[in-house]
Amino acid sequence: MGEIIENVSFTATSAIHEFLKKTPLQDIINWGRKNSLWFLTQPMGCCGVEMIAAGCSHYDTDRFGIIPRVSPRQADVIVISGYVTKKYLPALKRLWDQMPSPKWVICMGDCSISGGPFYESYSTVQNIDEIFPIDVFIPGCPPRPEALIQGFIELQKKIMAREDKGSEY
Amino acid sequence: MEQTIAPSEMLLHLGPQHAIQPGPYLLDLKLRGETVVDAELEMGYIHKGIEKILENKTYLQGITITDRICYLAALTNNEVFCNCVEKLVGIEPPQRSQYIRVIMEELSRIQSHLLGIGEFSTDLGFVTMFLYMIREREEVLSLIDMVTGSRITHSYLRFGGVREDLPEGFAEKAMSVLNDINKKLDEHEDLYNTDKIYLQRTVGVGVLTAKIASDLGVSGPPLRAAGVAFDIRKNEPYLVYNDLDFKVCTEKEGDIFARIKVRLDEIRESIYIIEQAFDQIPQGPLFPVGTPYGRRTPVMRVPAGEVFCRVEDPRGEMGMYMISDGSDKPYRVKIRGPVFPTMQALPPLIKGTYVADVAAIAASMDGCTSEADR
Amino acid sequence: MNANNIIKSLTEKFPNEILEPNVESNIRISSYVDKDAIVNVCKHLLETLEFDHLSCECGVDYPDRNEIEVVYHIASYSHPVVLTLKAKLDRDEPQIESIVSIYWNANWYERETYELYGVKYTNHPDLKPLLLPEDMLGEWPLRKDYEGFPNKTAKNLV
Numbered sequence: 001m002g003e004i005i006e007n008v009s010f011t012a013t014s015a016i017h018e019f020l021k022k023t024p025l026q027d028i029i030n031w032g033r034k035n036s037l038w039f040l041t042q043p044m045g046c047c048g049v050e051m052i053a054a055g056c057s058h059y060d061t062d063r064f065g066i067i068p069r070v071s072p073r074q075a076d077v078i079v080i081s082g083y084v085t086k087k088y089l090p091a092l093k094r095l096w097d098q099m100p101s102p103k104w105v106i107c108m109g110d111c112s113i114s115g116g117p118f119y120e121s122y123s124t125v126q127n128i129d130e131i132f133p134i135d136v137f138i139p140g141c142p143p144r145p146e147a148l149i150q151g152f153i154e155l156q157k158k159i160m161a162r163e164d165k166g167s168e169y
Numbered sequence: 170m171e172q173t174i175a176p177s178e179m180l181l182h183l184g185p186q187h188a189i190q191p192g193p194y195l196l197d198l199k200l201r202g203e204t205v206v207d208a209e210l211e212m213g214y215i216h217k218g219i220e221k222i223l224e225n226k227t228y229l230q231g232i233t234i235t236d237r238i239c240y241l242a243a244l245t246n247n248e249v250f251c252n253c254v255e256k257l258v259g260i261e262p263p264q265r266s267q268y269i270r271v272i273m274e275e276l277s278r279i280q281s282h283l284l285g286i287g288e289f290s291t292d293l294g295f296v297t298m299f300l301y302m303i304r305e306r307e308e309v310l311s312l313i314d315m316v317t318g319s320r321i322t323h324s325y326l327r328f329g330g331v332r333e334d335l336p337e338g339f340a341e342k343a344m345s346v347l348n349d350i351n352k353k354l355d356e357h358e359d360l361y362n363t364d365k366i367y368l369q370r371t372v373g374v375g376v377l378t379a380k381i382a383s384d385l386g387v388s389g390p391p392l393r394a395a396g397v398a399f400d401i402r403k404n405e406p407y408l409v410y411n412d413l414d415f416k417v418c419t420e421k422e423g424d425i426f427a428r429i430k431v432r433l434d435e436i437r438e439s440i441y442i443i444e445q446a447f448d449q450i451p452q453g454p455l456f457p458v459g460t461p462y463g464r465r466t467p468v469m470r471v472p473a474g475e476v477f478c479r480v481e482d483p484r485g486e487m488g489m490y491m492i493s494d495g496s497d498k499p500y501r502v503k504i505r506g507p508v509f510p511t512m513q514a515l516p517p518l519i520k521g522t523y524v525a526d527v528a529a530i531a532a533s534m535d536g537c538t539s540e541a542d543r
Numbered sequence: 544m545n546a547n548n549i550i551k552s553l554t555e556k557f558p559n560e561i562l563e564p565n566v567e568s569n570i571r572i573s574s575y576v577d578k579d580a581i582v583n584v585c586k587h588l589l590e591t592l593e594f595d596h597l598s599c600e601c602g603v604d605y606p607d608r609n610e611i612e613v614v615y616h617i618a619s620y621s622h623p624v625v626l627t628l629k630a631k632l633d634r635d636e637p638q639i640e641s642i643v644s645i646y647w648n649a650n651w652y653e654r655e656t657y658e659l660y661g662v663k664y665t666n667h668p669d670l671k672p673l674l675l676p677e678d679m680l681g682e683w684p685l686r687k688d689y690e691g692f693p694n695k696t697a698k699n700l701v
Contacts, residue, residue: 042186044193044215045539046240046321049284053310056303070188087676088193088214091185117234120225120693121218122684123675127698142240142321213674221685221692383620386597386648397620405570405623477571477616477625479598488598490616505599505616510648542674 045082054145192538239540389485395423597646
């Protein structure tokens with residue numbers, strides 16, 4: 001902590017969070033978190049276009065508190081929306097590191113789940129689930145925006161049930 | 170670009186993830202004050218090796234892969250691939266199939282341009298237009314969805330024809346949607362033409378003259394905005410474009426405003442083409458009669474030979490070079506996407522401009538990283 | 544511009560360098576070219592025959608003939624004729640002169656062919672990988688004998 005303010009004590013430990021996780025108060029925190037899942041728009045392929053379409057007026061994910069952001073610093077969810085190549089993987093890891101906790105990952109489309117049509121390519125990286133803690137997989141090539149919204153709702157359910165990989169229990 | 174910089178200079182990395190980008194690429198800018206003195210573009214972040222994969226797939230499987238070259242123009246990518254195979258085999262789709270292809274490809278052009286203009290508008294901070302354009306685009310996408318069964322990656326074309334006939338009542342539905350879009354487009358253009366801030370940021374900015382554009386090998390709307398009437402549909406007609414009446418939309422100025430104007434005009438021209446195609450479309454079979462080609466073509470062997478085909482993509486000249494060695498897989502496929510030269514022309518274009526204009530110029534070229542990287 | 548006239552003009556100007564000229568149709572012509580003459584041929588095409596648009600440049604691998612062909616598709620903004628020029632290179636040490644000085648947009652095509660096939664372009668302003676990461680240089684993935692394809696690292700494949 002930087003400057004000392006009189007009569008105010010700071011703690012550098014996360015003991016309070018550890019304590020809260022054992023109490024029902026965590027449910028209220030989770031309720032707040034699940035209703036503001038801001039996702040990072042970083043279109044990486046066909047699914048990226050559907051991701052943009054999902055955030056716009058027709059599908060309107062705003063009504064679930066799911067808002068597209070372009071900066072990783074403001075995002076809670078990263079949607080891996082396409083093939084991860086050997087060249088892009090370091091940048092993707094860095095984006096993931098730049099996001100503040102708690103944070104979640106969604107795998108959108110066959111390419112990020114299993115490689116999709118490009119599973120045998122010399123340029124793509126396989127087994128993304130070993131690199132990122134992925135909560136929801138959305139199959140499809142590309143999945144429709146409705147499927148993406150359903151994926152977010154599944155993530156909300158997981159957060160409420162305290163089963164997500166984003167926060168440690 | 171030299172990575173060493175003088176004390177008065179600054180290095181700015183835009184990307185690989187940035188708000189202006191339709192996909193990941195890295196734009197390195199060297200700034201002196203607010204002026205860009207040097208720029209370099211690095212790409213390949215979503216290079217997936219499509220050419221190698223196509224060499225190892227049969228021709229029918231290849232159609233599915235060509236969808237994913239550019240996700241905004243899947244139908245024109247299908248078209249160029251099927252065109253190559255049809256020329257090698259020596260078949261021609263019947264008239265009805267050709268008209269259906271024209272209708273679908275023009276619909277695809279409309280949705281691509283709508284997204285292109287929309288994305289450009291957000292990058293200027295004109296988010297209202299983005300939402301309007303996406304609203305219109307969803308209508309067009311549901312039309313395409315009605316015929317092909319998917320929104321983006323259709324795999325709709327087959328060798329010698331198309332997979333499905335148009336559903337009943339499609340023409341009336343399509344024309345009512347398109348007439349609606351035509352009316353709304355006039356309103357949108359009014360918004361663009363009367364917005365002072367928009368005009369200040371676009372008129373006279375990022376000028377690409379005809380001489381420079383053709384030297385850089387650019388094609389599509391950025392070239393036509395500079396006054397060169399280069400359109401494969403006119404220069405080297407394929408399908409039934411010879412029987413249809415349309416004009417090549419050009420502007421003289423070559424600035425950002427002209428590029429957007431050309432795209433808006435092309436949407437209207439595409440609607441006009443679709444209207445004519447619905448009037449002229451004949452009844453008949455979807456596949457050439459007396460040949461084994463159909464919805465599910467059996468394992469086919471293509472005669473040895475080579476061919477170079479070109480079609481007009483929403484973004485410019487889309488070419489494909491195919492070599493067949495007589496087996497059931499192509500020996501070599503080279504995809505010549507229109508965005509590759511357009512992206513290459515970006516660094517010289519933004520050299521000498523202000524850093525605030527970089528976003529507007531880059532977005533106005535309507536790049537599709539997936540296609541440039543392949 | 545007529546396809547036959549173009550071939551005639553080329554063969555008259557370069558009798559020994561232009562080999563096997565072939566008129567496929569009235570808008571497609573192809574020919575082999577001697578690899579040492581590529582820059583001069585391109586200069587002639589640009590200056591006198593209105594071929595002002597390099598449409599595409601790529602490599603093709605023929606391991607059984609021990610050759611790599613570099614294929615240039617040269618088109619024009621004013622007429623629909625596309626000329627396919629092919630140059631045969633030795634597969635063990637493919638090398639050809641760059642045409643960036645004639646067609647500016649050959650730059651990236653040549654960088655791409657370099658990293659995918661290993662074709663060395665002399666006089667290229669900045670020959671370095673374009674699409675692949677630096678550490679994949681030297682694998683030449685689009686050659687027919689490349690061993691990394693198909694990639695078998697994916698798990699749980701059915």
